[in-house]
Amino acid sequence: MSVTPKHLDVDGLLTDPATSIIVCCGSGGVGKTTTAAALALRAAEQGRSVVVLTIDPARRLAQSLGLTELDNNPREVEGVPGSGRLFAMMLDMQRTFDEIVEKHADPDRVEQILTNPFYQSLSAGFSGTQEYMAMEKLGQLRRTGEETGSWDLIVVDTPPSRSALDFLDAPNRLGSFLDGRLIKVLMAPAKAGGGFALKVLASGFSIATIALNKLLGSGLLHDVQTFVGSLESMFGGFRQRAEETYQLLQAEGTAFLVVAAPEPDALREAAYFTERLAAESMPLAGLILNRVHPVAVPELSAEKALAAAEELDGDSADERLAAGLLRLHAERVRLAARERRLAERFTASHPGVAVAEIPAQPGDIHDLDGLRLAGGLLAG
Amino acid sequence: MSRPWPSRFWPTQCRLHIVTGKGGTGKTTAAAALALALAEGGGRVLLVEVEGRQGIAQLFDTAPLPYEERSIAIAPGGGEVFALAIDPEQALLEYLDMFYKLGRAGKALKRFGAIDFATTVAPGMRDVLVTGKACEAVRRTATDRPGRAFAYDAVVMDAPPTGRITRFLNVNTEVAGLARVGPVKNQAEAVMRVLTSPQTAVHLTTVLEEMPVQETLDGIGELRAAGLPVGVVLVNMVRTAHLTIGKRAAVSAAAEKRVAALLKPYGVDAAETSALAVLGREHAERLTLEENERQTLDEAGRPVVELPLIGEGIDLGGLYELASVLTAAAGGTDG
Numbered sequence: 185m186s187v188t189p190k191h192l193d194v195d196g197l198l199t200d201p202a203t204s205i206i207v208c209c210g211s212g213g214v215g216k217t218t219t220a221a222a223l224a225l226r227a228a229e230q231g232r233s234v235v236v237l238t239i240d241p242a243r244r245l246a247q248s249l250g251l252t253e254l255d256n257n258p259r260e261v262e263g264v265p266g267s268g269r270l271f272a273m274m275l276d277m278q279r280t281f282d283e284i285v286e287k288h289a290d291p292d293r294v295e296q297i298l299t300n301p302f303y304q305s306l307s308a309g310f311s312g313t314q315e316y317m318a319m320e321k322l323g324q325l326r327r328t329g330e331e332t333g334s335w336d337l338i339v340v341d342t343p344p345s346r347s348a349l350d351f352l353d354a355p356n357r358l359g360s361f362l363d364g365r366l367i368k369v370l371m372a373p374a375k376a377g378g379g380f381a382l383k384v385l386a387s388g389f390s391i392a393t394i395a396l397n398k399l400l401g402s403g404l405l406h407d408v409q410t411f412v413g414s415l416e417s418m419f420g421g422f423r424q425r426a427e428e429t430y431q432l433l434q435a436e437g438t439a440f441l442v443v444a445a446p447e448p449d450a451l452r453e454a455a456y457f458t459e460r461l462a463a464e465s466m467p468l469a470g471l472i473l474n475r476v477h478p479v480a481v482p483e484l485s486a487e488k489a490l491a492a493a494e495e496l497d498g499d500s501a502d503e504r505l506a507a508g509l510l511r512l513h514a515e516r517v518r519l520a521a522r523e524r525r526l527a528e529r530f531t532a533s534h535p536g537v538a539v540a541e542i543p544a545q546p547g548d549i550h551d552l553d554g555l556r557l558a559g560g561l562l563a564g
Numbered sequence: 565m566s567r568p569w570p571s572r573f574w575p576t577q578c579r580l581h582i583v584t585g586k587g588g589t590g591k592t593t594a595a596a597a598l599a600l601a602l603a604e605g606g607g608r609v610l611l612v613e614v615e616g617r618q619g620i621a622q623l624f625d626t627a628p629l630p631y632e633e634r635s636i637a638i639a640p641g642g643g644e645v646f647a648l649a650i651d652p653e654q655a656l657l658e659y660l661d662m663f664y665k666l667g668r669a670g671k672a673l674k675r676f677g678a679i680d681f682a683t684t685v686a687p688g689m690r691d692v693l694v695t696g697k698a699c700e701a702v703r704r705t706a707t708d709r710p711g712r713a714f715a716y717d718a719v720v721m722d723a724p725p726t727g728r729i730t731r732f733l734n735v736n737t738e739v740a741g742l743a744r745v746g747p748v749k750n751q752a753e754a755v756m757r758v759l760t761s762p763q764t765a766v767h768l769t770t771v772l773e774e775m776p777v778q779e780t781l782d783g784i785g786e787l788r789a790a791g792l793p794v795g796v797v798l799v800n801m802v803r804t805a806h807l808t809i810g811k812r813a814a815v816s817a818a819a820e821k822r823v824a825a826l827l828k829p830y831g832v833d834a835a836e837t838s839a840l841a842v843l844g845r846e847h848a849e850r851l852t853l854e855e856n857e858r859q860t861l862d863e864a865g866r867p868v869v870e871l872p873l874i875g876e877g878i879d880l881g882g883l884y885e886l887a888s889v890l891t892a893a894a895g896g897t898d899g
Binding site: 211212213214240242243244445447448449450452480481483484488492496502503504505506508509510511512513515516518519522546547548550 | 589806819836839843875877
């Protein structure tokens with residue numbers, strides 16, 4: 185039995201003035217960045233003022249959006265007809281972190297933090313930093329939009345995490361680390377001025393510190409302590425902003441779109457994400473199925489096409505061409521049936537989720553025309 | 565054209581195979597097929613995953629893998645593939661226990677969030693632990709395998725994606741700024757010695773599309789710059805060509821007319837033939853793009869092995885099919 189999902193009204197979502205944030209999420213390799221850019225362009229061409237935050241766009245796509253240099257600030261995209269405007273930016277994780285430090289730390293501590301080896305590794309390498317910084321940037325864009333009126337819709341692409349769920353957890357993880365127990369423990373000696381405090385602390389803790397020192401070498405702990413010490417004034421800020429962003433994501437006006445390709449892995453991730461968003465009371469607008477393969481001649485079955493191809497395949501170029509086209513069609517019919525089954529399985533287990541599809545394109549999308557075409561297909 | 569798989573990337577010379585690739589290119593599938601191929605004919609291979617995704621369990625349709633090496637597949641000719649999901653926290657506790665006998669302190673570390681700190685926050689620590697565990701499996705000597713020196717003939721790692729692979733493997737540099745002395749530093753150096761030696765190869769999985777190919781070339785450049793040994797490029801999900809593409813348009817208007825006449829007896833009308841011709845033109849466009857990407861890949865000068873698209877989705881049967889393609893590619897250069 186076939187299951188028909190609710191139709192996702194993309195244009196309705198994009199043109200509704202109440203929609204102020206759209207978050208595109210999904211596993212890696214499903215076309216998230218392209219989808220985010222296509223949505224942003226379509227919204228702009230319908231009169232919205234939009235900024236799209238991309239994480240790691242393909243080089244030519246970035247160029248087509250005017251993102252030739254990475255300066256961590258939105259730039260206006262040329263060539264958008266009508267009254268709407270489109271801005272685009274590419275996230276620079278390190279720069280975003282540095283800006284937070286520059287803005288919120290005590291002025292005389294800024295240099296000390298930026299040159300601390302632990303800070304340098306944390307800001308470049310911590311597995312959640314990119315996710316956290318994407319959320320931080322979202323908060324910033326929101327504030328800038330309110331102050332300057334440059335945009336009233338923010339479209340966010342999410343980092344290519346190992347699992348699409350990471351970016352929801354990351355702000356919390358960094359937040360809970362920064363004001364967690366370990367940090368308090370590490371702060372104690374820095375506050376008391378060094379060795380003395382270590383001696384008077386509970387034995388469990390000294391064992392932990394000694395073991396950590398043994399393992400990591402005392403240099404690291406010292407760097408962490410100095411870093412944490414100099415960051416103290418920012419701590420409340422980190423936690424608070426992480427919470428604000430989290431609430432922003434739950435607020436009315438925010439819409440999550442889960443992007444997936446009609447393949448088992450991508451749809452499994454999409455299902456997890458759908459459930460997770462529900463659990464966190466995050467507003468899911470729907471699922472975008474990208475690269476769906478349509479069948480142009482549904483009356484011709486794969487079996488019939490293959491049988492005809494077998495008969496026709498012969499000596500002349502025309503016969504070979506006819507046979508080739510029939511085989512191509514048969515392959516497409518089978519692929520489409522498989523994709524349909526996978527999509528139906530998703531809808532059967534998540535019947536409330538509205539779906540919109542983007543048919544697969546033969547070539548890669550790397551200019552505004554391509555994005556416009558994808559946006560049009562998406563809106564149906 | 566596929567170039568054969570050089571024997572220097574095949575046991576006994578190369579024993580740690582690290583498989584990376586952009587998301588969506590099927591790197592887990594490629595890693596699993598490679599493990600089956602390497603085990604063929606009586607070998608024993610360990611397939612490890614490092615990102616906690618349980619992709620191997622899903623691929624082999626088994627229960628989630630614990631932090632324990634267990635047999636998951638028998639290879640053609642009597643080999644065996646074991647699988648392990650490396651959990652950094654477990655790896656750390658195991659490591660602490662091995663070197664420090666930290667019974668009580670281990671618990672204290674956990675209670676104070678230090679284990680959490682070391683495995684999720686401290687940059688680079690997680691990677692040292694994970695790669696360290698894989699290297700330990702590579703070096704482990706055999707106790708129950710008469711005539712074989714090592715416990716595993718090869719270890720295949722389903723590694724992080726191309727964009728992060730160099731940073732992930734370059735543990736030495738990663739921890740250098742942090743742990744300047746001490747066991748972590750020593751461990752990182754030991755791991756790096758294995759990773760940069762000829763017994764390791766980093767293979768890159770891609771598909772014939774612009775972005776994955778570009779990432780592959782970038783990845784090769786970064787790996788080389790870091791002194792890490794680049795292995796083979798695995799081109800995955802290669803479609804069968806149903807049309808010959810030449811200098812002229814694949815399906816001209818005139819050809820479409822002639823094909824319509826040929827298809828009419830089969831109940832396909834002119835409009836339907838037009839629709840098929842559109843499909844044909846898109847296919848030709850795709851094939852032309854793929855050919856360009858092939859040439860781009862070729863310029864990297866690495867051996868390239870193509871794996872066919874398994875139409876009905878990957879299952880165990882599909883994995884064996886891909887493994888036989890890999891074995892054939894490797895077999896071509898024996899002697």
